[in-house]
Amino acid sequence: MRVLQIPSLRVSVTGRCNLRCVYCHGEGAQEVRSSRRLSPQEIERIVRVGMGFGVRKVKLTGGEPLLRRDIAELVRRLSALPLAGVSLTTNGVLLAELAEELSEAGLARVNVSLDTLDERLYRRLTGGELRRVLAGVEAAKNAGLRVELNTVLMRGLNEGEVWGILEFASQHGCSVQLIELVRGSSGEFYRRHHMSLEGVEAELRRKGEVLRRRRSPHDRPVYLVRGVRVSLCSSVRSTAGCSGVRCSGLRLTADGCLRSFSYSDSGRVEVPGDEEGIRRAFELALARLRRR
Ligand code: SAM
Secondary structure: OOOEEOOEEEEEOOOOOOOOOOOOOOOOOOOOOOOOOOOHHHHHHHHHHHHOOOOOEEEEEOOOHHHOOOHHHHHHHHHOOOOOEEEEEEOOOOHHHHHHHHHHOOOOEEEEEOOOOOHHHHHHHHOOOHHHHHHHHHHHHHOOOEEEEEEEEOOOOOHHHHHHHHHHHHHHOOEEEEEEOOOOOOHHHHHHHOOOOHHHHHHHHHHOEEEEOOOOOOOOOEEEEOOEEEEEEOHHHOOOOOOOOEEOOEEEOOOOEEEEOOOOOOOOEEOOOOHHHHHHHHHHHHHHHHHO
């Protein structure tokens, strides 16, 4: 059997969120089962041990990661490690206030969730105010961060906004990740609004240049359209991001457990505080991934 590696670790730093997105799959929130909350020091220790198992990229997520007051300290600690990248996914609501501090702490890249440029639709989908997110994107660019917009495409809601969002991205020097809706808390919402990304991909292919082709179902194709890098993230590709070796991604939950990327997977491995225990937890989590 080929080696199983963990190239990336998705770290959920909190289960709390300041928006109520109607489509949310609850990544980060549903998996919190205890009051334990990892400190920046503990997360750094877990990532350092994870590097021995191949971890090269870390993505901070939640809940909403910017709700943590110590988020810049965490970024500072992780940025000091010899990783290939530390990035953060945010709804952008608090980004205008924090972009400069995060950039100074060493963050180079941020993903901002932006499904629509229509204020009313934004409020309907998230309960929040669009202008705060747009201010966050601008502040992030001014602070020197690379910004990627995460857009979940939903039939009957924002499917007609792809080109408007690409235009916005082009004006603000952002890249875009178009995401296929996965089943969240409401099966009814999914049935009504799920759409395949195939039609959009065909249009991108027609109007743009292919930067990376899909060679397997696990590949994320990338296009260059009107000067904007656009990648597509379909739900079947949840373990994407690697080639040549058998690999998969792990998530660290806000209350200190390792589990697979897949939202449906319930197998959790609790991570203790000491280095030897952390190593054993990675070995166990890997063994579970191999069995899947
Ligand atoms: N609060 C942060 C944010 O809004 O980016 C981080 C957590 S959020 C759960 C992470 C990403 O998951 C966001 O880009 C969001 O759009 C995406 N997401 C949430 N629910 C989804 C769903 N049902 N299908 C596909 N993507 C979803």
